[in-house]
Amino acid sequence: MALLEVERLTKFYGDSRALSDVTFKIKKGQFVAVIGPSGSGKTTLIRCINRLIDASDGSIRYDKEDILALKGAALRHARAKIGMIFQHYNLVYRLTVIENVLHGRLGYKSSIAGVLGMYTEEEKTKAVEVLQLLGLEDYVYRRCDQLSGGQKQRVGIARALVQDPRMILCDEPISSLDPSSAKIIMDYLRRIQKDLGITILVNLHQVDVAKRYAERILGFNAGHLVFDGPPSELNKKRIHEIYGTEAGELIID
Amino acid sequence: MSSLLIEKTSPTAYFRKQKLTLTLFLLGMIFVSWGASVLTQFDLFDAFAAIPRVAAWMTANLLPDAKAWSRLPRILDKLWDTILMSVMASVAASVVSFVFAILGSVTTRPNGVFAFLARTIASINRNIPVAAWAMIFLLSFGQSSFTGFLALFFATFGFLTRAFMETIDEASASSVEALRAAGASYSQVIAQAVIPASLPQMMSWVLYMVETNIRSATLVGLLTGSGIGFMFSVYYKSLQYRSASLVVLSIVVVVLAIELISNAVRRVIL
Ligand SMILES: Nc1ncnc2c1ncn2[C@@H]1O[C@H](COP(=O)(O)OP(=O)(O)O)[C@@H](O)[C@H]1O
Ligand SMILES: [Mg+2]
Secondary structure (H helix, E strand, O other), X not given: XXXXXXXXXXXXXXXXXXXXXXXXXXXXXXXXEEEOOOOOOHHHHHHXXXXXXXXXXXXXXXXXXXXXXXXXXXXXXXXXXXXEEOOOOOOOOOOEHHHHHHHHHHHHOOHHHHHOOOOOHHHHHHHHHHHHHOOOHHHOOXXXXXXXXXXXXXXXXXXXXXXXXXXXXXXXXXXXXXXXXXXXXXXXXXXXXXXXXXXXXXXXXXXXXXXXXXXXXXXXXXXXXXXXXOHHHOXXXXXXXXXXXXXXXXXXX | OHHHXXXXXXXHHHHHHHHHHHHHHHHHHHHHXXXXXXXXXXXXXXXXXXXXXXXXXXXXXXOOOHHHHHOHHHHHHHHHHHHHHHHHXXXXXXXXXXXXXXXXXXXXXXXXXXXXXXXXXXXXXXXXXXXXXXXXXXXXXXXXXXXXXXXXXXXXXXXXXXXXXXXXHHHHHHHHHHHXXXXXXXXXXXXXXXXXXXXXXXXXXXXXXXXXXXXXXXXXXXXXXXXXXXXHHHHHHOOOHHHHHHHHHHHHHHXXXXXXXXXXXXXXXX
């Protein structure tokens, strides 16, 4: 049974088409990487899935729900079940680590409880557990602007995890990190998928990273899904098709 | 770096060109200043030459005497009124500005219509100087401290709304997106992301407006017959320059003190 079904998804920005007729399904618990040159529609795809932007046409089903038809409280609830991780972490840097992590619970709370920041003991305990899982137990009450990039991204992952999501969307989670922090983050994503069974859909800039971590790769070019298969099928020729003329200059180990 | 390579310019030529541009700019400025002084018949040299004479005249006629000092309590009293009025106008305006900024900022606008209205009202307000506001309310409310308050309030409101909108967009756009993605409601996003991320910068703007308003309050007081500005005009018109200059001195001291205080507060909150 597929967790996510994207069918004939199309997105226009004004007259320009960012996604064309994109169709794919993702099974529960898969680790899927999305690759493609910049401007090929990777971010647009991810944002259409949790409705940060509205698709122009097509359908998205997540956990049996018709995402594009949702409104108000129902949309909030669907979003709560999808985690998201950003290239620039998108934390509230003046708040502490645990305050940022607890933001992941807002989708489940009444508006007023969320406004006042009234979290249950259970939620707080859960937040601390998740931080331990990510090796941040010594930073629970630290302000986020005092953390390194890799630590900030781990807070971002923790915030997504306390949502109890079935799937986590990641938009270039390692593009702002040095190689060793990047490896730590990718390893955590893999552990989350293997140990917790959470589906990972991750946009990546680096083909080699996608091949190393993903079970399945989606390749985009100019808004079209031009590759959909396991890393083993992603040979030079297919990479060339995804990246077009840039391929000759690609650095692949 | 890359643009250098593309244009095939050598570094030497590049920096020579930069120096040339700077020289031309300075020559242009000198020419414009000279032209302006000719047109306005303002002779810079004469003006400088007059400085010693003016200084001598000032010491002879503007130094506060015993009579002026005896008026100090009354002056301080009015000064205090002025400070209070500036703080009140700034704080009241900041509350209204906050609401307008939430409605108008790209990050938090609930819909396009509100955003357009909020932005339009704020930008009209911002383009009317405080002295014009004073005159507008003078016509409707006559000379009173309420008129002065209103003038400061509206001028502050226009400025702060714009400053707050920029602060919200700069400080909170990315975290707002993250909270929306996690399913947070609009009011949760405002309370949990927008306010904590932008409040310190907003408070810094309010402090700036308190400083600015204490300065403008003097001017507004001249027009609306209230506060320290009124005090000044009374002494000035009755040719009591020594007392008038004590008023000016005390304003300067207060403005400096407020600036020191608000800088200290800024260091703590930012
Ligand atoms: N807000 C927007 N308005 C207009 N065009 C956009 C917007 N966001 C993205 N685009 C365009 O849509 C296309 C896909 O962008 P994006 O999804 O960001 O690609 P990627 O993440 O693969 O780099 C690009 O051509 C980009 O210029
Ligand atoms: Mg992108």
